[in-house]
Amino acid sequence: MDAGSNRWSVLDYIRVGVRGMPPGSLGGIDVTYRCNLRCRHCYFIKQNHREELSTEQWLVLFEQWKKEGFPFMICGWIGGEPLLRKDLVGQGRKYFKSNVIFTNGTIDLPPWRDVTFSVSVHGTEEYYYRMTGAKKGTYQQIKENVDSPGLRVFIAFCITRFNYTCIEEMIEEWSKTRISGIIFEFYTPMKGEGDGLWLSWSERDRVLDRIRQLKKTYGEFIGVSDRIYRLMKSETARKVTQDCPFPMIGFSYDPMGRPKVPCQLGPEADCSRCGCILPFYSMVLTHRRLLIPEFGASVLRRIMKLANNGLANGRPGARILDGTG
Template identity: 35%
Template sequence: MVDLVYGMGITDIVRDFPAHFSMLTKYLSIKLFKSKPFIYGSADIINICNLHCSHCYWWKTRRNEKDELSVEDWRKLIKNTFKKHHVYVVTLVGGEPLMRQEVVETFCEEMPRRICVVTNGTYPLPRFKNLYFYWVSLDGTEQIHDSIRGKGAYAKTKKNILDYIAGPSRNGKPAWKDIWITMTINSMNYKTIEGLIEEWKGTINKIGFQFHTPFDDNDPLWLPFGENRSKVVDKIIELRKRYPDFIMNTEKQLQLMKGTWGGTKTTPIDCPSWAILSLDHKGKTKHPCCIGSSDSNALKPICEKCGVGCYSILVAQGLKN
């Protein structure tokens, strides 16, 4: 089966034709009528994480609330939000979403083959029947990854990925097709990009890159715009030409990352932040985007230094605020 669109083959596209048709009509309405429909979804299904990664946006806006929505609460929310608005794909994040597998299962039941899970990979990866795929976070090669996420984190994640891949096929596809890696590039790990690619190409399906987005002007992890960052982007573009089926970012999206593309200070300008319906662990809408918060008093991401992949790819496709 040939992968045509984001890991989907012909049979996948035909089987899920209504979802693809809805997606097409939304793009046409945006282009022709300047409408602003929700295209994708994001949900923080848990308010707990087993790691405390130094670069993670979630800790900057997290509220210390212990109560979370029940499975049935989430089922109702899915129907009244994501399904009501015919959202194409929902990405489950947290915290660490695999600490609430029953909620992941509920999403997969309600929106089969339309659910991605972003995980740090330190828990064994369950074989959810109707999952779209896993986004496993790796922030460089082992030493650097561990310096960001904690000693031993890389080895745990690698073992869990390889254990999953060694398992049986799922829905007629080999297990390795379920695993995509996401790397958030920052001032600590940018020199390990090629090493990470070389280690994982031929083992998992795809890798995607984005850049660390600061919430503070003095964030030491932000890789400043300028010659060094541009060289990093050019290197990824060069590697993409070498491995076009492995690196999922488009060249146009990567070029955006050389400078300001999203907004001014903490206000989205070109960024189509409206395109992603983002809910926190209480089911409340996050602002100004999926790395923001439903709390109006919380810290906000600096839009003019944004490096978030899910919005920059939309801008690269011609969608703007």
């Protein structure tokens, strides 16, 4: 498990490990209602947003949240395409300890080393065009855009009936770039929607088993823990999502700064077929029995990384102490 950018200190991890995540500690803000793509699996387009707050209005809201004791821990900047509003994300990210920018990768990534970019590429070139309907050349343009030294980039791959066959090829291809890894989630249909994009439970289980197997070869390049993928299997998934733990610790806001319920996917999402990693990630964060081993591994990895950075700088472990790692 990783909180995203680098403003979490080891102390933050320990505090969360001991006390758990406070309400409102993890969530998403719809930066804009606009997007330059029209993906076939997009839930956001179906929500029909038509207006958005200005940067100044958002900053007023953040200041108000500060007075109300909002924890400002992990924020996902979503949309629409959030990089259409670099000004808002650039200023807003400074309020949060950890930021993940969910972009479609078609706009130049800003040189922000304190965030994680989650770039949607839902398949190898042929599958990508089937999913997004983007104009030819876009796939290669994204690849050049995200293969950038110094930036922390993950690829977000939403698994649907249209693209599940290219998972291995995708990992093989992108593992040769400078990205940090790929995060696989499944498509979440809206209520009453048929199975056109959704995989059946048995198909989904087989895909999860294959991803877990591939994790043995590719390790953390597949950026979700084995524990979370195990929870996503059919024998546990429905138990988790029928009483989704995300709203206990999460927040979701639309482009006008209004709360969205129960999550960013909105009230029409079919929780019984949710494919998002969020409920499973939230399950781990709200259950000490799951959290301690997950966080233990994460803290250990972080300590090792910080210690290595310190050694590389000739200051063994110094960055652990000043909390800037």
